[in-house]
Amino acid sequence: xxxxxxxxxxxxxxxxxxxxxxxxxxxxxxxxxxxxxxxxxxxxxxxxxxxxxxxxxxxxxxxxxxxxxxxxxxxxxxxxxxxxxxxxxxxxxxxxxxxxxxxxxxxxxxxxxxxxxxxxxxxxxxxxxxxxxxxxxxxxxxxxxxxxxxxxxxxxxxxxxxxxxxxxxxxxxxxxxxxxxxxxxxxxxxxxxxxxxxxxxxxxxxxxxxxxxxxxxxxxxxxxxxxxxxxxxxxxxxxxxxxxxxxxxxxxxxxxxxxxxxxxxxxxxxxxxxxxxxxxxxxxxxxxxxxxxxxxxxxxxxxxxxxxxxxxxxxxxxxxxxxxxxxxxxxxxxxxxxxxxxxxxxxxxxxxxxxxxxxxxxxxxxxxxxxxxxxxxxxxxxxxxxxxxxxxxxxxxxxxxxxxxxxxxxxxxxxxxxxxxx
Amino acid sequence: xxxxxxxxxxxxxxxxxxxxxxxxxxxxxxxxxxxxxxxxxxxxxxxxxxxxxxxxxxxxxxxxxxxxxxxxxxxxxxxxxxxxxxxxxxxxxxxxxxxxxxxxxxxxxxxxxxxxxxxxxxxxxxxxxxxxxxxxxxxxxxxxxxxxxxxxxxxxxxxxxxxxxxxxxxxxxxxxxxxxxxxxxxxxxxxxxxxxxxxxxxxxxxxxxxxxxxxxxxxxxxxxxxxxxxxxxxxxxxxxxxxxxxxxxxxxxxxxxxxxxxxxxxxxxxxxxxxxxxxxxxxxxxxxxxxxxxxxxxxxxxxxxxxxxxxxxxxxxxxxxxxxxxxxxxxxxxxxxxxxxxxxxxxxxxxxxxxxxxxxxxxxxxxxxxxxxxxxxxxxxxxxxxxxxxxxxxxxxxxxxxxxxxxxxxxxxxxxxxxxxx
Numbered sequence: 067x068x069x070x071x072x073x074x075x076x077x078x079x080x081x082x083x084x085x086x087x088x089x090x091x092x093x094x095x096x097x098x099x100x101x102x103x104x105x106x107x108x109x110x111x112x113x114x115x116x117x118x119x120x121x122x123x124x125x126x127x128x129x130x131x132x133x134x135x136x137x138x139x140x141x142x143x144x145x146x147x148x149x150x151x152x153x154x155x156x157x158x159x160x161x162x163x164x165x166x167x168x169x170x171x172x173x174x175x176x177x178x179x180x181x182x183x184x185x186x187x188x189x190x191x192x193x194x195x196x197x198x199x200x201x202x203x204x205x206x207x208x209x210x211x212x213x214x215x216x217x218x219x220x221x222x223x224x225x226x227x228x229x230x231x232x233x234x235x236x237x238x239x240x241x242x243x244x245x246x247x248x249x250x251x252x253x254x255x256x257x258x259x260x261x262x263x264x265x266x267x268x269x270x271x272x273x274x275x276x277x278x279x280x281x282x283x284x285x286x287x288x289x290x291x292x293x294x295x296x297x298x299x300x301x302x303x304x305x306x307x308x309x310x311x312x313x314x315x316x317x318x319x320x321x322x323x324x325x326x327x328x329x330x331x332x333x334x335x336x337x338x339x340x341x342x343x344x345x346x347x348x349x350x351x352x353x354x355x356x357x358x359x360x361x362x363x364x365x366x367x368x369x370x371x372x373x374x375x376x377x378x379x380x381x382x383x384x385x386x387x388x389x390x391x392x393x394x395x396x397x398x399x400x401x402x403x404x405x406x407x408x409x410x411x412x413x414x415x416x417x418x419x420x421x422x423x424x425x426x427x428x429x430x431x432x433x434x435x436x437x438x439x440x441x442x443x444x445x446x447x448x449x450x451x452x453x454x455x456x457x458x459x460x461x462x463x464x465x466x467x468x469x470x471x472x473x474x475x476x477x478x479x480x481x482x483x484x485x486x487x488x
Numbered sequence: 489x490x491x492x493x494x495x496x497x498x499x500x501x502x503x504x505x506x507x508x509x510x511x512x513x514x515x516x517x518x519x520x521x522x523x524x525x526x527x528x529x530x531x532x533x534x535x536x537x538x539x540x541x542x543x544x545x546x547x548x549x550x551x552x553x554x555x556x557x558x559x560x561x562x563x564x565x566x567x568x569x570x571x572x573x574x575x576x577x578x579x580x581x582x583x584x585x586x587x588x589x590x591x592x593x594x595x596x597x598x599x600x601x602x603x604x605x606x607x608x609x610x611x612x613x614x615x616x617x618x619x620x621x622x623x624x625x626x627x628x629x630x631x632x633x634x635x636x637x638x639x640x641x642x643x644x645x646x647x648x649x650x651x652x653x654x655x656x657x658x659x660x661x662x663x664x665x666x667x668x669x670x671x672x673x674x675x676x677x678x679x680x681x682x683x684x685x686x687x688x689x690x691x692x693x694x695x696x697x698x699x700x701x702x703x704x705x706x707x708x709x710x711x712x713x714x715x716x717x718x719x720x721x722x723x724x725x726x727x728x729x730x731x732x733x734x735x736x737x738x739x740x741x742x743x744x745x746x747x748x749x750x751x752x753x754x755x756x757x758x759x760x761x762x763x764x765x766x767x768x769x770x771x772x773x774x775x776x777x778x779x780x781x782x783x784x785x786x787x788x789x790x791x792x793x794x795x796x797x798x799x800x801x802x803x804x805x806x807x808x809x810x811x812x813x814x815x816x817x818x819x820x821x822x823x824x825x826x827x828x829x830x831x832x833x834x835x836x837x838x839x840x841x842x843x844x845x846x847x848x849x850x851x852x853x854x855x856x857x858x859x860x861x862x863x864x865x866x867x868x869x870x871x872x873x874x875x876x877x878x879x880x881x882x883x884x885x886x887x888x889x890x891x892x893x894x895x896x897x898x899x900x901x902x903x904x905x906x907x908x909x910x
Contacts, residue, residue, distance in 0.1 A: 089851065169872060177871045180850070180857075184883050184884070185883065267884075286705065288882070288883075306906070313906065320909050405508065414902075425512075427901050428585060428602070429508075431508075431899070432899065434899065434901070435900070436901070437901075438907075439903075439904025442909035443597070443904075444900070449593075449599045449900065450591060460710070461606050461607065461690075462885040463884040465900065475884065477855055477857060478855060478856040478889075479849050479856070479858070480856060480858035480865060481858075482858060483860055484731040484735065485862065485865070486735065486862050
């Protein structure tokens with residue numbers, strides 16, 4: 067057995083055992099552990115910053131961009147935010163052990179479901195070391211054990227954070243192995259993790275497309291993922307155009323480098339002439355590049371600078387101040403375009419027409435489908451779910467923000483009094 | 489492109505388009521299609537039996553056992569049962585479009601979830617041709633398109649049934665391609681189906697372990713499966729022994745060749761002396777072979793014939809009148825044995841003690857966990873869910889009986905009035 071496999075075998079076994087103890091622990095014990103984690107992060111600030119300094123020095127030596135180095139940096143503010151985040155997770159309702167829908171059967175037995183932890187969760191993430199604390203807190207709250215694999219550029223920082231979290235678990239009487247960190251930059255360790263079917267119940271990759279593709283290809287463990295966010299704002303024939311203008315601007319420009327930003331604006335031809343000039347002007351003035359379909363180019367000729375959209379634009383997550391703009395002849399054409407090009411993340415319709423709104427809600431097959439709201443709202447906090455592990459664009463198990471519920475499953479429970487099957 | 493790949497490409501594209509139309513169709517249209525399917529099955533009885541005769545002749549020529557040939561046979565009774573089954577599915581509540589939990593956010597927008605079809609479901613099954621109709625009915629009711637791949641020994645029968653179902657869909661104004669049948673015995677077609685990530689949202693294998701293992705290994709498409717059913721009945725220290733005797737007998741002997749039959753009996757040592765002789769005698773008299781741990785062998789010496797249990801027995805799904813029997817020193821030992829050997833299908837505790845019952849319910853990690861009820865109840869009809877596609881022992885998405893709900897997903901929906909993200 068290779069070193070990486072032997073290490074994962076040991077980590078996996080310990081995680082499995084820890085998961086059982088976590089699942090049996092009551093909510094108060096898990097909350098005590100979370101409070102100890104928050105306190106530990108604050109108490110160990112100096113140690114974590116010393117570790118972080120090693121990563122920062124390596125990052126500079128390796129020529130990382132200032133933006134990347136900035137994301138790595140564990141300032142006092144970042145550490146306080148991590149501790150606050152852990153406490154916010156502790157304050158969420160306990161999902162574990164919740165029993166729903168106990169219904170009597172004709173023979174008198176009760177059948178229902180109980181929410182239980184998934185078990186062992188493997189998380190592979192890139193860059194920001196605060197993910198170590200955020201992800202661990204969600205896993206502890208939901209009664210799971212977690213195996214964390216961070217980016218090599220944050221190895222020292224992640225190690226220091228994970229050590230602090232595991233110590234807090236032990237101090238609170240829960241197994242330290244409920245939060246384990248794969249403490250090596252060896253890429254073979256990821257391969258070994260992806261093959262740990264026996265120990266790991268689900269893998270959550272948080273990173274670029276390359277990482278996610280690798281996970282899908284190498285692993286037979288179920289995956290919770292999102293590949294990309296090609297989100298659409300559709301301005302319907304019946305739209306309030308001032309509202310449409312505000313929602314388009316907000317969807318695209320409120321923050322551009324995020325998965326729920328609008329990447330393509332679809333506009334019904336009946337309102338394109340009235341709507342596009344004002345929307346385009348505002349976007350252009352804010353520095354957004356517009357890439358138009360032929361009809362858009364014609365409509366906005368001499369008004370604002372435009373680039374002709376290429377076919378690739380409709381399938382691209384720009385993550386930047388760039389917006390594809392397309393005029394459509396009907397709601398059906400909008401639905402067809404979305405069906406063909408959406409990454410099934412977030413779509414919104416702007417309309418006053420109830421029937422058209424309901425058709426859009428019903429027929430668009432995305433993790434969140436909205437009426438008269440900004441695509442930027444597809445987010446755990448905005449939805450009122452609390453902290454999240456990411457946004458799932460999968461259809462099975464969990465769609466949209468992956469919060470505590472997504473880290474649990476429902477098993478059937480039966481309460482009988484000696485019932486026999488006839 | 490190989491023939492199999494080209495065929496799957498065509499089938500996949502048509503299924504995708506059909507899925508969109510099925511998802512948009514209202515419940516009445518889907519129910520009309522189901523009624524047409526039931527009528528069609530009855531009207532085409534002669535054609536189906538003619539096709540079935542070809543499969544039966546081949547089965548005899550190939551030396552299949554009488555039991556296997558019997559499972560293949562489309563008698564009038566079997567065809568009536570198929571039609572009745574389709575009508576029962578039609579009568580279930582429509583799961584599609586159901587909106588749950590619309591909650592207001594502080595900014596006034598409403599956030600909730602809508603139940604929607606998964607899309608395209610691939611089902612790979614062995615033997616019994618009635619699965620063709622059962623599975624198709626569940627997929628149509630839940631607004632999905634289905635691609636069916638049956639066993640080669642039922643090729644003619646499945647083809648005739650699928651043709652009849654597709655025709656009924658078309659007659660009811662829904663796309664015939666919502667029920668497609670892979671009409672070739674070529675095994676490469678299965679490989680092509682397993683690689684159809686672009687078109688197929690989930691694969692449901694219904695068959696032996698070899699089939700399921702192949703699906704997991706070859707496919708990156710999510711799978712809903714159950715590998716096996718190693719189910720436990722645990723007779724606690726606080727059990728009502730007469731009830732325990734009845735539940736043990738029912739769990740093991742009510743039907744032996746099924747996944748929710750009890751395979752291992754665990755007995756607390758405090759009651760083993762009183763319980764085991766009466767339970768063993770009853771099981772033995774009914775023809776059940778008992779395989780005991782050393783303490784069981786000692787306790788039952790000279791009372792009933794016993795075989796010493798091998799370590800493999802605790803990990804074997806016998807699917808026969810064979811029961812492993814083990815004496816445990818405590819509830820913890822029972823929980824440990826279940827954790828180590830259960831296939832996470834169904835476990836039951838017999839006890840009068842509420843705390844011990846709750847611990848068992850909470851800590852056993854199986855698709856159904858029961859108190860004072862027979863393991864044989866883990867079944868869609870018994871749970872009141874209606875027809876099922878099988879029992880999932882997965883943890884993600886759906887656990888236990890896979891009925892209509894398991895064939896759908898929940899997407900987030902947002903109803904706003906122009907809300908912008910701050």
